Amino acid sequence: MSRSPHYIKLLNSRRWRALRMAAIKRTKGLCEQCSAEGRISAATEVHHIRPVESVKDPIVMEQLAFDPANLKALCHRCHQEAHLLMHKGSNEERRRRTKEDVERFHRQMFGEDPE
Numbered sequence: 001m002s003r004s005p006h007y008i009k010l011l012n013s014r015r016w017r018a019l020r021m022a023a024i025k026r027t028k029g030l031c032e033q034c035s036a037e038g039r040i041s042a043a044t045e046v047h048h049i050r051p052v053e054s055v056k057d058p059i060v061m062e063q064l065a066f067d068p069a070n071l072k073a074l075c076h077r078c079h080q081e082a083h084l085l086m087h088k089g090s091n092e093e094r095r096r097r098t099k100e101d102v103e104r105f106h107r108q109m110f111g112e113d114p115e
């Protein structure tokens with residue numbers, strides 16, 4: 001999946017950073033997926049349930065990116081799982097590539113490795 005410049009710009013905005021913080025605070029800093037499965041994990045990442053890049057229109061992209069109902073506070077592991085699940089029929093190679101995608105994405109977004 002290639003990152004559109006518009007998307008990168010959205011995620012580098014103050015508005016996104018504030019919303020991201022709010023999404024994590026909303027769950028009291030806990031991973032929503034882990035909580036649903038009876039585990040306690042710290043949410044460190046915020047996931048878009050409907051991928052922002054599933055649309056081409058910058059206006060719609062922005063709506064998806066900043067819609068609190070489209071956000072999920074997740075731990076790193078659940079975030080990776082969420083992305084793996086979006087790639088239907090994934091084989092080994094795809095899993096590996098998706099993991100690399102997520103890691104590259106994190107370096108772009110936060111200037112650091114996710115671990």
Ligand SMILES: [Zn+2]
Pocket residue numbers: 031032033034035041074075076077078079
């Ligand atoms: Zn989790």
Ligand SMILES: [Zn+2]
Pocket residue numbers: 046047048079082083
């Ligand atoms: Zn995600």
